[in-house]
Amino acid sequence: MDGFITVKRQPNIIWIYDRIINDRIDCNYYKVKYIEDDKLIQRGPYRTIGELLRNKKDLTGGATPLGANYLNDGVKFIRTQNVECNWINLDDVVYISDKVHNTLLKRSILEENDVLLTITGANFGKSAPVRKQCLPANISQHSVRIHLKDKIDPYFLSSYLNCSYGQSQIYKHSVGFTRPAIDYIGIKQIKIPTPHPKVQKYIGNKVRQAERLREEAKVLKEEAWKLFLENFQDVVNYEKVKINSKWVSNDYLTENNVIPNFYKQFDLFKIKDKEFVYFEALQQDIKCGIPVKKDMRLGSEYPFYGASGIVDSIGEYNFDGDYLIIAQDGSIGEVNVARGKFWANNHVWVVTIRDGWDLEFLQLYLQFYPFWVSVTTGSVVPKVTSENLKKVLVPKTDYDLQEKIGLCIRKSKNDEEVAANLIQEAKKDVEDLIEGTFDYSKVQATVPESR
Numbered sequence: 001m002d003g004f005i006t007v008k009r010q011p012n013i014i015w016i017y018d019r020i021i022n023d024r025i026d027c028n029y030y031k032v033k034y035i036e037d038d039k040l041i042q043r044g045p046y047r048t049i050g051e052l053l054r055n056k057k058d059l060t061g062g063a064t065p066l067g068a069n070y071l072n073d074g075v076k077f078i079r080t081q082n083v084e085c086n087w088i089n090l091d092d093v094v095y096i097s098d099k100v101h102n103t104l105l106k107r108s109i110l111e112e113n114d115v116l117l118t119i120t121g122a123n124f125g126k127s128a129p130v131r132k133q134c135l136p137a138n139i140s141q142h143s144v145r146i147h148l149k150d151k152i153d154p155y156f157l158s159s160y161l162n163c164s165y166g167q168s169q170i171y172k173h174s175v176g177f178t179r180p181a182i183d184y185i186g187i188k189q190i191k192i193p194t195p196h197p198k199v200q201k202y203i204g205n206k207v208r209q210a211e212r213l214r215e216e217a218k219v220l221k222e223e224a225w226k227l228f229l230e231n232f233q234d235v236v237n238y239e240k241v242k243i244n245s246k247w248v249s250n251d252y253l254t255e256n257n258v259i260p261n262f263y264k265q266f267d268l269f270k271i272k273d274k275e276f277v278y279f280e281a282l283q284q285d286i287k288c289g290i291p292v293k294k295d296m297r298l299g300s301e302y303p304f305y306g307a308s309g310i311v312d313s314i315g316e317y318n319f320d321g322d323y324l325i326i327a328q329d330g331s332i333g334e335v336n337v338a339r340g341k342f343w344a345n346n347h348v349w350v351v352t353i354r355d356g357w358d359l360e361f362l363q364l365y366l367q368f369y370p371f372w373v374s375v376t377t378g379s380v381v382p383k384v385t386s387e388n389l390k391k392v393l394v395p396k397t398d399y400d401l402q403e404k405i406g407l408c409i410r411k412s413k414n415d416e417e418v419a420a421n422l423i424q425e426a427k428k429d430v431e432d433l434i435e436g437t438f439d440y441s442k443v444q445a446t447v448p449e450s451r
Helices: 030-042 098-102 154-162 164-172 184-188 198-238 260-270 360-367 399-435
Strands: 004-008 013-016 046-048 059-061 075-078 094-096 116-117 127-129 138-141 143-146 191-193 276-278 283-288 302-306 309-314 320-328 335-344 348-353 393-395
Touching: 013 030, 013 393, 030 164, 030 191, 030 399, 059 184, 075 098, 116 154, 127 154, 138 143, 138 283, 138 302, 143 184, 154 164, 154 191, 154 399, 164 399, 191 399, 198 360, 198 399, 320 360, 335 348, 360 393, 360 399
Parallel strands: 075 138, 302 335
Antiparallel strands: 004 013, 046 191, 059 143, 075 094, 116 127, 116 143, 276 393, 283 348, 302 309, 320 335, 320 348
16 A cells, blocks of 8 residues: 555645654645655665764755855855756855854855755755865855765765755755745755665766866856957947937938937947948848747747747747847847757847858857947837847957857857756666666666666
8 A cells, every 4th residue: 555545636635544644744745746756766775864964064054144245255155046956156156254154154164075955045956066166165044065974976966856856855845835945854854865886976977077067168168258358358348438419420320320329339430450340241141030829839849049048949940050149129239149940039130140250259249249229229128120230330350369269159058068968867867766767787887786
């Protein structure tokens, strides 16, 4: 007997026998999925987090510094928004002083190979291992650091907590519906599969490889940005025209644009040693995307681009090739490179670029173009028309320089894509392990056949 009878899965209606009822009596704890997932996890060797802790210091939470006086430098302070699936994102990290780190928040000082788990908030339930590049660091009160010594590979643990079965455990032991949270008691009750150490390492190494690729991608992006600024900082940081009126040369006047803002960008012509061309000089073709109908959303084979970038996936495509995708409205200044087959909606311009221009270089330049306001129309909903887009100013640039910058960006994107695939593979491996379909021959080691 399973100890329960499923009356209905949606909504969750279940008859529970006394023998599987414990101190929890809320309906969330006894969801059919949670009970079924528990059964699968318990088919093989497993332990709870509580059983694998040696002392209280192996499970500790952080705190927010009094007054949240964050600094621009010092000790990294990891907040929930920094914790992603198997990755701690340091792009927008804040800092605290050494004094706060070593006194007020001493109990939550992070160590390499700790595993972070967000326990409440918008990013609830995300887990990531702590890598060397994150240290020294501390955490907010909305996360806990888990350190399971010896028994569990931390990168395997993180993959498990992020996979469907780990998420099931986290939500099962949480409380609250609109804002779920999990306490120390709930965390200690989370069941963890404990396969052979070599299996754990095999799965964990995929996350480690993804980590290295992400670090490499970060370096490549910084290299591209450094090279870009060395040559175009005077354009990107050019001070916008602040006067309300100015004389405009007849050479720049057009019958379609009589608003002052349109002429602000022409101050770029004042930059010494720079020669600019209009965007229309490098534009081979421009088309507007097409709105998508509900019945076309079936399937998920192709990326679906809107004004803010990829917003979904779709079963059909309306473009096939290499293009710049430029927002018409909404996210003015958002530019993406699309390659292959994709769907673009009616809020973007899909632009074919002539030979002699690198797409990723143009993407970077246009994203930081300081005068998008000059080519927009409409006061309530700003819009970039195809005619005004043609008048965006682009500096003439040696193709070798464009290619160097673009190559760094392309390598960075590729590394991030491979890293994302590795993270998904690691989670899938854990799920296969629990479901009994894991291919042990991949590990190249002798492991128990009980899983």
